Amino acid sequence: MEFASPRHAMxxxxxxxxxxxxxxxxxxxFFGALSVFDREIDRWAIPETRFDPQPxxxxxxxxxxxxxxxxxxxxxxxxxxxxxxxPAAGPMTPxxxxxxxxxxxxxxxxxxxxQIGVGFRVPHPLESVGHNHIxxxxxxxxxxxxxxxxxxxxxGSDWFYPLxxxxxxxxxxxxxxxxxxxxxxxxxxxxxGIWMHRKLFRELFTFRPWKSRLRSILDLHNLTGVVALPFHxxxxxxxxxxxxxxxxxxxxxxxLKPLHEQQEALEASQNGLPHERSGIPAPLASVDAMVLExxxxxxxxxxxxxxxxxxxxxxxxxxxxxxIYRAGSDRVALVGEAIHFRGSDGSLLLQELDHPAVESANExxxxxxxxxxxxxxxxxxxxxxxxxxxxxxxxxxxxxIEKRKFQHxxxxxxxxxxxxxxxxxxxxxxxxxxxxxxxxxxxxxxxxQRADWQKWIFCGAWLASLLHGFVRANTHNAARASAxxxxxxxxxxxxxxxxxxxxxxTTGDHLLRTLLLEPYMAVAGVDLVLLVCALGxxxxxxxxxxxxxxxxxxxxxxxxxxxxLDGGAA
Amino acid sequence: MNTxxxxxxxxxxxxxxxxxxxxxxxxxxKQVLGAQANYGRHPVKALQRAGAISLLLSALACLAADHxxxxxxxxxxxxxxxxxxxxxxxxxRPHWLQPLITVRRxxxx
Amino acid sequence: xxxxxxLTRDSISPLLAAxxxxxxxxxxxxxxxxxxxxxxxxxxxxxxxxLLLLAFPVCLAGFLWAFASRHRYRLSLMLAAVGSxxxxxxxxxxxxxxx
Numbered sequence: 001m002e003f004a005s006p007r008h009a010m011x012x013x014x015x016x017x018x019x020x021x022x023x024x025x026x027x028x029x030f031f032g033a034l035s036v037f038d039r040e041i042d043r044w045a046i047p048e049t050r051f052d053p054q055p056x057x058x059x060x061x062x063x064x065x066x067x068x069x070x071x072x073x074x075x076x077x078x079x080x081x082x083x084x085x086x087p088a089a090g091p092m093t094p095x096x097x098x099x100x101x102x103x104x105x106x107x108x109x110x111x112x113x114x115q116i117g118v119g120f121r122v123p124h125p126l127e128s129v130g131h132n133h134i135x136x137x138x139x140x141x142x143x144x145x146x147x148x149x150x151x152x153x154x155x156g157s158d159w160f161y162p163l164x165x166x167x168x169x170x171x172x173x174x175x176x177x178x179x180x181x182x183x184x185x186x187x188x189x190x191x192x193g194i195w196m197h198r199k200l201f202r203e204l205f206t207f208r209p210w211k212s213r214l215r216s217i218l219d220l221h222n223l224t225g226v227v228a229l230p231f232h233x234x235x236x237x238x239x240x241x242x243x244x245x246x247x248x249x250x251x252x253x254x255x256l257k258p259l260h261e262q263q264e265a266l267e268a269s270q271n272g273l274p275h276e277r278s279g280i281p282a283p284l285a286s287v288d289a290m291v292l293e294x295x296x297x298x299x300x301x302x303x304x305x306x307x308x309x310x311x312x313x314x315x316x317x318x319x320x321x322x323x324i325y326r327a328g329s330d331r332v333a334l335v336g337e338a339i340h341f342r343g344s345d346g347s348l349l350l351q352e353l354d355h356p357a358v359e360s361a362n363e364x365x366x367x368x369x370x371x372x373x374x375x376x377x378x379x380x381x382x383x384x385x386x387x388x389x390x391x392x393x394x395x396x397x398x399x400x401i402e403k404r405k406f407q408h409x410x411x412x413x414x415x416x417x418x419x420x421x422x423x424x425x426x427x428x429x430x431x432x433x434x435x436x437x438x439x440x441x442x443x444x445x446x447x448x449q450r451a452d453w454q455k456w457i458f459c460g461a462w463l464a465s466l467l468h469g470f471v472r473a474n475t476h477n478a479a480r481a482s483a484x485x486x487x488x489x490x491x492x493x494x495x496x497x498x499x500x501x502x503x504x505x506t507t508g509d510h511l512l513r514t515l516l517l518e519p520y521m522a523v524a525g526v527d528l529v530l531l532v533c534a535l536g537x538x539x540x541x542x543x544x545x546x547x548x549x550x551x552x553x554x555x556x557x558x559x560x561x562x563x564x565l566d567g568g569a570a
Numbered sequence: 571m572n573t574x575x576x577x578x579x580x581x582x583x584x585x586x587x588x589x590x591x592x593x594x595x596x597x598x599x600k601q602v603l604g605a606q607a608n609y610g611r612h613p614v615k616a617l618q619r620a621g622a623i624s625l626l627l628s629a630l631a632c633l634a635a636d637h638x639x640x641x642x643x644x645x646x647x648x649x650x651x652x653x654x655x656x657x658x659x660x661x662x663r664p665h666w667l668q669p670l671i672t673v674r675r676x677x678x679x
Numbered sequence: 680x681x682x683x684x685x686l687t688r689d690s691i692s693p694l695l696a697a698x699x700x701x702x703x704x705x706x707x708x709x710x711x712x713x714x715x716x717x718x719x720x721x722x723x724x725x726x727x728x729x730l731l732l733l734a735f736p737v738c739l740a741g742f743l744w745a746f747a748s749r750h751r752y753r754l755s756l757m758l759a760a761v762g763s764x765x766x767x768x769x770x771x772x773x774x775x776x777x778x
Contacts, residue, residue, distance in 0.1 A: 249734050
């Protein structure tokens, strides 16, 4: 394949990479956009957790007893223990006898419930320098310390959120690599798109719905792509950067691992935070006192704040230290201004005041993607940006189909209809799967399998949408779009309304109550968005159905496709 | 309360600025004014300058509302939102924008 | 079968070549960059963070350049070679720094 000019090469890249990876990118953008409100979707999905966000609770009274009840995860133990344990030192330590090495807790200004975790140490590790931990993670009610039952699936933060960066394909982390490749090709598509689009600024505000269908689709594609160009570019790039050291560019875990470990130990000896356990047992002093001291120190520097992240390293050892991070609610960086105390007596070890510029830059870039800050307008703007991304990809698909459908119909090729069926699954199918999951969440009975059933219903609805697209694909009539479009959009409007209704019936939190009587914006917000979605889908479905019926009247299916081309092109 | 005030100001300034920038382009100027566009001069430079200043002021309003690191993000996202809104008004309801031009003309004369 | 062959020859292999070349280049820049910065006294984490911020723009530029070039395979190979050399150099530098 030879290209006449670099511009042709760019067009080729944009078309084909955009088409193939567009399906993945659609998932990333749509569920990424939903993740902006992941905590709110969690509240909607788990009615028992519908109460106000809580600050970090008392460590001594609430967290420590909760930690002491936790046991290493069975599945992780089975998988990792044989890899970590040195068989020469004797038999493996049983799961519930593993000693504790670290505690952590993380919360944001939007969390009523608290995520906590324990890292258990492997007593006889194969590699002594590595971070040999078997974990236990859970979510507790910070008011009482009671565990939130595991069967309650956090649809927002444990399903939609990981879906947008790992596709929830756990096997060999393959989902992360697919998304990484798609994100890289998103960057390629953006640069090549700008290269192709010569009138970037002249046509910045241009959308001409009255022109030909092909032209207006292209206008919309350019508009949605260009107006949020910095957003699209930086979200794809920062997504890559967030996982760079773990997955995409693991230089310091592979090739430079010796240097990494040597420098880490050196740094620990310089800043006074012990890198290793000493082997001398020591009790843990009151962490609450350390938290008070940390808050006093922050206030002294004119940045009073709450605790966002708390971690105790080397638990039970003389080298134990407690790290307290300030919640970055008013900053872009997630957490910061760490203050470290000696665990055994609570004396101050280290205050991390100033970061090197490059690390601040990194915190800004990852923080702008992970957005744990408190800024509701920006959150809505992000949702808008994400949906613009979806619109851009979807119009890209439509342009691809529209451009080729007459030729394909004439030549008896199936290509554009295949793309149409896949595009259906990636546009309306995503919405259908999401809504079906929400409705299922409200209707499924209590039980251990509840979480799994919700996931299966999500996947089932998605697959059904794809199959429906294939069944309804019409190869013989190039002029009209698949009837599956308006049928699925009708279904979307029904399911969205049903979700609001079932929430009102099963929990009693109808909009009147969540908006006026006992305001609870997290649930009210999800309900309102669902209602807007239902309304928008109804209008769209009516428009699409009308257009489809007009196309059917204009073009009788009994005629050969080639005879219809002139009528359809108008 | 203060934050909300500055954010709303930033939104409005950004939207107005974007509309002026759009009107500096002959196509959109004609779209809004219709046949009237043929009478009188099209003040391209003035519109561009007004738009740029409005965008700048909106950046200042963002800075007044938030920590600078956050203000940058808000400004960039507002840029996207108002460009999109401007394009949508221009294609569906261009006549809504006539008052904005009148204001410009008054200040000019 | 014929179509599959054309698809591989005309589409998949140039894409893969450009991707491999640019990825190896980014890998080399990161490896050599980190070890060189650490050797000159920068902390490991700052060096790693900085280079990982740079890695993907480098990869992107390499990919587009290699793919759009008339001598696609030659350029991809060259990028891969440069990347491998830089990786080897970074590896050697690490051996020098470590006691």
